Amino acid sequence: MPPLPKRKTASARQGERRQHLKLSAQAMMACPQCQSPKAPHRVCPTCGYYNGREVVAIEAKEKKKKQGS
Numbered sequence: 001m002p003p004l005p006k007r008k009t010a011s012a013r014q015g016e017r018r019q020h021l022k023l024s025a026q027a028m029m030a031c032p033q034c035q036s037p038k039a040p041h042r043v044c045p046t047c048g049y050y051n052g053r054e055v056v057a058i059e060a061k062e063k064k065k066k067q068g069s
Contacts, residue, residue, distance in 0.1 A: 031049065033049040046058070
């Protein structure tokens with residue numbers, strides 16, 4: 001049998017050891033075209049612009065027609 005710890009590791013001690021394993025919020029910036037939040041160095045998901053030019057053509061959302069009318 002391999003050696004086992006003599007005592008249970010306290011959760012506080014375990015947390016001290018894992019201080020650097022925390023999650024951080026994703027960095028966001030305002031799109032220069034539409035001012036919606038987007039990740040830096042990524043194409044804007046709202047307008048499709050990157051670095052001052054349109055890279056991805058975004059289709060406008062179509063409104064659903066009511067059924068029965």
